[in-house]
Amino acid sequence: MRNAFSEALYESATANPDIYVIVADISPAGSMMKFQEEYPERFINVGVAEQVMTGMAAGLALKGKQPFTYTIATFTLYRPFEMVRDDLCYQNMPVTIVGMGAGVVYSGLGGTHQTLEDVAVASAVPNMRVIAPCDPEELRDAVAYCATQRDGPVYLRIGKAGEPVFSDNAEEPWEFGKLRYLKRGEDVCVLTYGPITKRAFELAERLETEHGQSVSVVSAHTIKPLDDTGVREALHRHKQVVVLEEHVPHGGLSSRVKEIAWDSKALCGLHSFTLGDRFRHFYGTYDELLDENGLSVERMFAIMSAELA
């Protein structure tokens, strides 16, 4: 996703001279180098100093610019949180806070480099929007949106590298604030966001092949504002709805979907698979860490099989 982000931002920046990128000693390679070489004044590396990164972005935005801040997710959101809240959200500045390697992608680096609760933290702040594309192609669309919108701050939660593309056969184009059916079925609906979408497809395939279910896989790429109407429809059109997210159980997509389910008197089965409400001192691969957190396809499949029996 880093490369897709760089390429998309370079394209947007070429068209829009107000786009600035402020990084904190972490930079996506590839096209970002091209950006830096062609627009040196619009690429600022503040060093390991995330508070000034965020405050500067607010100052640039106050003068009409369209800044992006960029570093590893935990440092782009948590470290300068009061600047994010006061300078960006309270003042409602059109700044995109890019959280790279969000979730537990940095498995081997340990808990200090992971964001288990970033969606909850970002979503809790008024004026903030939260976008988490499922793949590099959705990320390109999200960057194009962020590069032109003037409505306020966005937390753009992205993965790192090597994510496959899932949205090739999506029914509709990416649209801010709208659920997107990557694949439409009739019986079971898996709502998800971000790189863990890979496991949503793997779960869907097993439910289809081993239980004959027709399964929808939906990218809830805009978590705030969540597509309330779209979620209601998904809850009412499917017999079973699954929320899969790389996030703690509270304050993320699964919490929101449960609220909407209650409000809309949904009758479907509703299951959420999330990271646990705990820190894990585990240093295996990303896939191993997801498995360790109860997000193995095998486990999810077993639970859903029992539900469908």
Place this chain on the structure above:
Amino acid sequence: MTTADVVVDATGFDLDAARRRCAQFRRRILEISQTVPALHIGGAFSSTEIVDLCFHGLMRHDDTGESPDTFLMSKGHGCMIMYAVLEARGTLPREELERFCTSEGILGIHPDYGVPGVEASTGALGHGLSMSLGMAYANRSSGVDGNVYCVVSDGELQEGSTWEAILMAASLDVSNLVLFVDNNDFQSLGRTSITHPAFYPVGEKLSAFGWETVEIDGHDSAGMFAAVQNRKGDKPFAVVAKTIKGKGVSYMEDQAIWHYRAPNEEEYAQALRELAEVEK
């Protein structure tokens, strides 16, 4: 650069007019204090000459009052002086100051972005200099001839975020950024020189971080004007303004309680008498 090094060439700066304006601003703040008590009078009075100088000596204004320059009150708790200046300039209507801190008004104890003349929301300490740096950088990188004047409290220099901005401003050579440190040596729990002696020297720390720096009497409008006008101009510039908390009213000077208190009727009358003497 120290006070002794400053060449005081304040040509074009009317010191008598500044003195009268500052007395009027202090009087206006006291007037409002009789209806709303929580004004942070002490910190507003220590910043009075600095804020007046920014608006009436340093910032350029066209006939309509528009300026290419920007003023940002990072020490948001001292905003009463900014409100008084904006009122005097016609940017803020008188009725808004009359409605200060009421449900009908738009002015609170900390400044809010969107209020006429207020360039950023401040009050949480340690935010303003980074935003000022972003503003100054935006001007420079867009070819806009606009300076940014930022006022921080000395307490804000205890925030790590302020030092991040100080370091970065120098690394970027953002020379259209002018910082005033309202160095009144007071913070909530006492005199900074006593509670945090390693805070000093301030000017040398800023110089070591790559700023052109001057330490000067922060109530000497002409001296500060000259210092800013005579700066070399190839680096960000800091004025460490040695100020007195509560300056202008004898019983308030260097008394921490006037961070919170408003004068009673008798104290108010005495304050007005003292300011009237200055205005003569």
